[in-house]
Amino acid sequence: MIKLSIFYPNTEGKNFDKDYYINKHMPLSIKLQGEAIKNVQVDFGISGLPGTKATYIAICHFIYDSYDAFDAAFMPHAEILMKDIANYTDIETIVQFSEVKLNLNEL
Amino acid sequence: MIKLSIFYPNTEGKNFDKDYYINKHMPLSIKLQGEAIKNVQVDFGISGLPGTKATYIAICHFIYDSYDAFDAAFMPHAEILMKDIANYTDIETIVQFSEVKLNLNEL
Numbered sequence: 572m573i574k575l576s577i578f579y580p581n582t583e584g585k586n587f588d589k590d591y592y593i594n595k596h597m598p599l600s601i602k603l604q605g606e607a608i609k610n611v612q613v614d615f616g617i618s619g620l621p622g623t624k625a626t627y628i629a630i631c632h633f634i635y636d637s638y639d640a641f642d643a644a645f646m647p648h649a650e651i652l653m654k655d656i657a658n659y660t661d662i663e664t665i666v667q668f669s670e671v672k673l674n675l676n677e678l
Numbered sequence: 679m680i681k682l683s684i685f686y687p688n689t690e691g692k693n694f695d696k697d698y699y700i701n702k703h704m705p706l707s708i709k710l711q712g713e714a715i716k717n718v719q720v721d722f723g724i725s726g727l728p729g730t731k732a733t734y735i736a737i738c739h740f741i742y743d744s745y746d747a748f749d750a751a752f753m754p755h756a757e758i759l760m761k762d763i764a765n766y767t768d769i770e771t772i773v774q775f776s777e778v779k780l781n782l783n784e785l
Contacts, residue, residue: 573724574719574721576721576737578733589779593779593780597780601782608782609782610781610782611780611781611782612681612778612780612781612782613778613779613780614681614683614776614777614778614779615776615777615779616774616775616776617680617774617775617776617777618774618775619772619773619774619775620773625774625775625776626685626772626774627774627776630683630776665726665733666726666727667723667724667725667726667732667733667734668723668724668725668726668732669721669722669723669724669732669734669737670721670722670724671719671720671721672696672700672720672721672722673700673704673718673719673720674717674718674719675708675715675716675717675718675719
């Protein structure tokens, strides 16, 4: 399994509209990508270690069977999805592809 | 649901023993924390955007029912688990607590 993680750094002075993200952007992204998405989670940062703020205000994780599955599902809709980002944030994202090496359900 | 994410930055010159992490540290952590862990995933970074390296060499995500559930499960074993880190890495970690706001299985 491959995971696409999109990190939104918790940067002072930047905006992130959680309501739009959860209720508009994510449903759009999930609908457009269809069954290629095996799982998706959105995390909203609460804190870092006690007394410190969260490094990321939000993180989104999509799981696909393979990089090719991501490519086939996402790329045809990349333009519309990238364009929609301006509707909820001006934060510069960090993007990472990972191999899901351990998953409790598989233990 | 609450998620504890532990990020290991992909820093040049630092070490991370993936084999020890997956086969020794994670099983120990899962065993000690017991049923409080609702899910755990380990991600090994592959890449960033095309042509760039992954920001994190590894990320671990634990899911608990609540912060209190984390506190009760983890803190009694914190010393032994923190001490074990030196056995697989010299990377300084980033720790974040998040609220899991969206989970595909709940859609």
